[in-house]
Structures are given as structure tokens and as C-alpha cells.
Amino acid sequence: MVGIDKYFRMIVVLALAGSLVLNVTLLSKVNNLEEQFGFVAGSQQDITNRIDNQASQVYSALEEFKNEQSWMSRVSMEIDNKGFNKGEASANFKWQVKELQNNSEVEFHYSFGENQEFTSISAEELQNGLFQVNVPFEFKKEPQWQVGLITSDSYHSQEVSEKEAIDGLQDTINFYVTVFYDDMVKSSEIQQESLGDLKSSLYGVIQTDVHVFNSKLDITLINYLMDGESKYVEKATLLKYKGNTLIGEEVLQRVKENSPDSAERFFHLNQVDKYENIRLVMKVEYNNSDTFEKEIY
Secondary structure: OHHHHHHHHHHHHHHHHHHHHHHHHHHHHHHHHHHHHHHHHHHHHHHHHHHHHHHHHHHHHHHHHHHHHOOEOOOEEEEEOOOHHHOEEEEEEEEEEOOOOOOOEEEEEEEEOOOOOOEEEEOEEEEOOEEEEEEEEEOOOOOEEEEEEEOOOOEEEOOOOHHHHHHHHHOEEEEEEEEEEOOEEEEOOOEEEEOHHHHHHOOOEEEEEEEEOOOEEEEEEEEEOOOOOOOOEEEEEEEEEEOOEEEEEEEOEEEOOOOOOOOEEEEEEEEEEOOOOEEEEEEEEEOOOOEEEEEOO
């Protein structure tokens, strides 16, 4: 019996040793596979980066070639906002005419938004075919308002209304250049630039989120400042309507920032009752006493 027991133990030990060797071998192969997979993934990423880089270089080369072959350069635009606080600004446009004949006349044509009628003005030549014009305009000063609806399983950003979509299209300037020489007329392609950022540059961005529960609502408001010149929200008030009838107001509590130089201001209001035919409007008052309202629910 003793001999059999030793023999059995020897078999178990050998089996365990074989199993250990097999596991070590398998582990080594798995590690090798992981290294190969990592190498392949890295190679694929490197190839992708190279392709993107080459595509960018080709695009840049094509744009450069296109500009070289064109009779005039692309028109550049810079905004002069000296009258910024009054809702006034001026757009400065510059471009280079490469094939300019003596006694040529150069005109700049522009329109705002979807207006199909262009205004024409004579361009000023700075030097050797380099021209410029200044176009003054007014803009509506208001915050850029974003509204979100948050439930237990989703987040919905408020759809842009038809009026807001139209207003967005109006926040553009369209322009082109025409050169007249004897009986020859050349016109450039129509370019378009956005002016929408000007509207929110003074009052920043307001993000309002409505957190929806079974019978309650929580409201959060964040005012993002665009720069040191931006006005900021001093007070936020929730206007509660039942249909079109105002039935109450609640002032949101402000959360103090850790830094006095923070570019964000936080407000919140919790446990707002839900009721039939509810309609909620957020009213904000800025530090310059200007007020704005936005329906949020």
C-alpha cells in the first residue's frame, strides 16, 4: 500500500508540474499575442496619422495652388469693435488683386443674412493691388442661451426654434469683389462670414438645465463669461406660469466660486413643484441692469 501511495503521489506531482509548464507556456503565448496586437494597433494608428497628415498637406498644397492661379486672393475680414458696448462694430476687408490693369475700378459688394440685394462700395487701394473697405454695422446684444432637459435616463438639448434659426442666418455677412477695366468685368466667388459671436461676446453664454423628477424639478444655471470685458449675471429669477398667467416667482441661489476671477457663475433652485399646464421662464439680470428672458420648460 505504501508503494502504491508513493506512486499515486508521484503521478499527482507530475500532473501538477505538467499543468504548471502548460500554463506558463500559454501565458507566454498570450503575452506574445498581446504584444503583437499592440504592435499592430500602434502601426495602424501610425498609418492613420500619416494618411491624415498627407491629406492635410495635399489640401494645403491644392489651396495654395488655387490661390496662385486665381486672379485675386481670398478676402480676409477683421472686426473693429470700438463701439462694441453700443452694439456697433466695423468689419475691415482686405484682398490682393493680382491681375490689375491701369485705370481699373474695384468694387466691394456685401449683404447681410438672406438679403439678396447687395450694397456696392468703391474699394481703397493701399498699395500695388492691395485693397480694403470698411463696413460699419449694428448688432443685437444678447446672451447665447442653451437649454437642456435632463431625465433619469437621457439628456435633451432644446431644439432651435424657427425664429432662432432665422436669426442665426441673419448673423452672417456675404460679400464679393468686382474689377472693371474697359469692357472687361471680373467677379470673385461669394464668401460668407459669421457675425454671431458678437451677439454673445458682451453677455457671454447661459446654460440652463432642467432636471426632471416624478413630481419635482431642479433648475441649474451657469453663466459662462467670454472675456474680462463681459457683463455677468447678478440675479436669476424663475417665472412660473400656468398657461399664460404668471402665478409666482422664485429667485435662484448663487453658488460662490472658489476663485474671484472665475469665468463661470453658478445658480440653482431645487424642488420646484410640477403642476398642470406648467410653463417656466428664466429671467436674468446683469451687473449693468440689463435683463433677458428665456422659456426653459
